[in-house]
Amino acid sequence: MTARAFELPHCEACQRPHWPPREICPHCLGEPIHWRQANGAGQVLSTTMVHHSLSDELRPHLPLHVATVKLDCGVRVIAYLADGPQPSGARVIVTAGSSPSGQEALVATPPAPG
Numbered sequence: 001m002t003a004r005a006f007e008l009p010h011c012e013a014c015q016r017p018h019w020p021p022r023e024i025c026p027h028c029l030g031e032p033i034h035w036r037q038a039n040g041a042g043q044v045l046s047t048t049m050v051h052h053s054l055s056d057e058l059r060p061h062l063p064l065h066v067a068t069v070k071l072d073c074g075v076r077v078i079a080y081l082a083d084g085p086q087p088s089g090a091r092v093i094v095t096a097g098s099s100p101s102g103q104e105a106l107v108a109t110p111p112a113p114g
């Protein structure tokens, strides 16, 4: 798994991030929107386990653990739980990584101890 810069679209008018990407800001309807590096720290809101996939590449890696994560910046994302299930409320760090089949994906892992 290769980590890449974690970026979110930001509105230049109100300076707030959002997700998913949009052509205009969902908060103030402003623009322009530019991608900026973001802090991936957040909290698991809910989790689910994916047992079936139509993807031949993903099928050998099932089941997959997936979470809805509320980032500290207020944005909610869906991320693959690379280290297995996490309880609701657990702190995680979301990064731009890869799914088990090598596709680009948001990946959530527990923060490093200490």
Ligand SMILES: [Zn+2]
Binding pocket: 011, 012, 013, 014, 015, 016, 025, 026, 027, 028, 029, 030, 031
């Ligand atoms: Zn805005």
